[in-house]
Amino acid sequence: MSKMKKDWKTEKERLLRLDWEERRKEYRCQDYIPLDKIPTWREENRSNDDGSELTGGGGISDKVSLHKGDITLLEVDAIVNAAKSSLLGGGGVDFCIHKAAGTCLYDECRSLNGCEIGKAKITCGYDLPARYVIHTVGPVAKNHVGQTERDDLASCYKNTLMLMAENNLRTVAFPCISTGIYGFPNLPAADIALNTVKNWIEHNSEKITRVIFCVFLETDFHIYKDKMSEMFKDNVPETAEEPPKGDETPPPAKSTAKEESGDGDRGKEEAGAKGKNDNGSAASEGNDVPMESQNPDDDGGNEEEGQDQDMTESRDLSGKDEDKDEDKGTDNDINKEAVKEEEQAPAQKADDNLAEPTVSMEVAANNTDTSNDEEMKDSVKSAEEPDSIPTVSIQPKETTEDAEKKE
């Protein structure tokens, strides 16, 4: 029997009141990866290989990880979507996130009326293991990376982190924004991502528990791993006290200004993330973590036919929401079937010799302020791109030299 389509506002209020244990029953995909299964850079690069207890710490190397795999599996406060300015879903990681979150995500995004390049907007995560999705629109850098594109990409990371802090969220995962269909070269994009996050955390260390760079392609894994090894050494003196293990209660979130939506004002979200779950994320018990007020703007209206086509397709696929409970397994099967090799990442071949732990690293980032401004017209030509959704995170065995030879 088909179920009534869920109202996104009701669903959002219901979900944000659940604690992590109750939420876990709602995840569309049960292959989720809890935060404590993703080692920090420091844990991953422990100097004492004899496995003895790590001492010292408290530096940024406890704050960041590098993870290769599907961002939709990560159980964190927020995952970041590399969206298009209409926020109406499309392909790539955008498609994966919408597919995994369900149609309520699309409905809430539609109420936001788009997002400007470089800015960020936040929605509920719905069926995802992540409580929230922060949508940011990267620059289109096809064949040209000028200062504008570099600044816009840096703004995506800064504004996302600021939105995290404003909503008292403490664990976040980023994909490699703009390096897919938007054509930003992987190397400079990684530089911008790492330096921006590094500087922000250095000035806001108490506001963040973990930043995960969730790479998808072998190329990016090696780029990030090499850059982080150069950029971030764990030079925290041994005497530094251990960072809180996620057991400190974040201050009650301040209530935010009324949320506006295309259909008039929505009620103001109540503040107050109470305790944390045991893996360091903000958890709300009876209180919603406030949503930063978002000033929607007229929809760009310039979406390419194809783009909406993609979303329609994914909505049709995820139209299985009504039978989600019965079909949860089917959904996973669909995911697997739907996986087209976007790039036969070498790691896929290396899949059968999985052994490498994820690499994580120490990162710090500079201070900044952010705001959610009016949306800019989406001047991006949509492009067909097969989307690949790996079903497990993959750590390659391949050496950097091999990967560099390939590039």
Ligand SMILES: NC(=O)c1ccc[n+]([C@H]2O[C@H](COP(=O)([O-])OP(=O)(O)OC[C@H]3O[C@@H](n4cnc5c(N)ncnc54)[C@H](O)[C@@H]3O)[C@@H](O)[C@H]2O)c1
């Ligand atoms: N026809 C379309 O509208 C269309 C087609 C393809 C992509 N897109 C998307 O592309 C635009 C954004 O471009 P972009 O380069 O910023 O994003 P992107 O094209 O999604 O690529 C960003 C990065 O995310 C990686 N990625 C893909 N799937 C996952 C996953 N499940 N988990 C983690 N990482 C993943 C991908 O390999 C790349 O490194 C948006 O319009 C968005 O909708 C749209």
